[in-house]
Amino acid sequence: NAGVTQTPKFQVLKTGQSMTLQCAQDMNHEYMSWYRQDPGMGLRLIHYSVGAGITDQGEVPNGYNVSRSTTEDFPLRLLSAAPSQTSVYFCASSYFVGQPQHFGDGTRLSIL
Amino acid sequence: KNEVEQSPQNLTAQEGEFITINCSYSVGISALHWLQQHPGGGIVSLFMLSSGKKKHGRLIATINIQEKHSSLHITASHPRDSAVYICALRNYNTDKLIFGTGTRLQVFP
Numbered sequence: 001n002a003g004v005t006q007t008p009k010f011q012v013l014k015t016g017q018s019m020t021l022q023c024a025q026d027m028n029h030e031y032m033s034w035y036r037q038d039p040g041m042g043l044r045l046i047h048y049s050v051g052a053g054i055t056d057q058g059e060v061p062n063g064y065n066v067s068r069s070t071t072e073d074f075p076l077r078l079l080s081a082a083p084s085q086t087s088v089y090f091c092a093s094s095y096f097v098g099q100p101q102h103f104g105d106g107t108r109l110s111i112l
Numbered sequence: 113k114n115e116v117e118q119s120p121q122n123l124t125a126q127e128g129e130f131i132t133i134n135c136s137y138s139v140g141i142s143a144l145h146w147l148q149q150h151p152g153g154g155i156v157s158l159f160m161l162s163s164g165k166k167k168h169g170r171l172i173a174t175i176n177i178q179e180k181h182s183s184l185h186i187t188a189s190h191p192r193d194s195a196v197y198i199c200a201l202r203n204y205n206t207d208k209l210i211f212g213t214g215t216r217l218q219v220f221p
Contacts, residue, residue: 035211042211043209071125090155098202099208103154103156105154106153
């Protein structure tokens with residue numbers, strides 16, 4: 001039982017490049033979410049999903065896309081990376097919204 | 113004014129001390145979470161509270177809904193408790209989680 005697995009752990013991109021952060025969970029959780037963590041700020045919700053085929057925007061969705069084709073996977077896509085997207089990204093999941101979440105180990109992303 | 117505020121921002125303690133971390137909020141909530149972020153970055157959920165008090169090992173979390181305040185206590189602190197402790201609220205109206213900026217705790221032997 002691996003929990004929530006995020007890849008990669010580290011990534012450096014150039015401005016304008018695109019990439020996908022992967023997130024997978026093996027706990028059959030319906031609710032999955034992506035957060036970014038910036039210095040001096042609390043975690044902020046980017047996008048979330050309450051089940052396969054259903055996604056919605058969080059607090060800071062601009063510049064990011066998500067999809068949820070299976071219960072297990074919830075990838076986060078950066079369409080055209082900008083330096084303001086330099087951050088640590090966390091994926092989290094729970095059985096349902098409102099329940100304690102299981103977090104991945106994070107992806108540290110730097111955009112030059 | 114931030115919807116959730118934690119205090120102190122930083123805390124140092126000697127091993128064995130009793131630790132208290134505070135979380136105050138200004139919105140209606142359906143639940144409050146305490147999380148621990150290890151120095152390596154991993155985040156673990158410790159408690160989810162909607163009233164009263166919960167205890168797990170040396171950790172105790174309390175909430176006072178009327179005063180809009182929660183505390184996380186660590187008894188007999190140990191260097192392995194060194195981490196950032198984060199308070200998060202589930203907003204009653206929007207159902208969204210709002211995270212505090214965290215309290216960085218260092219416990220020295």
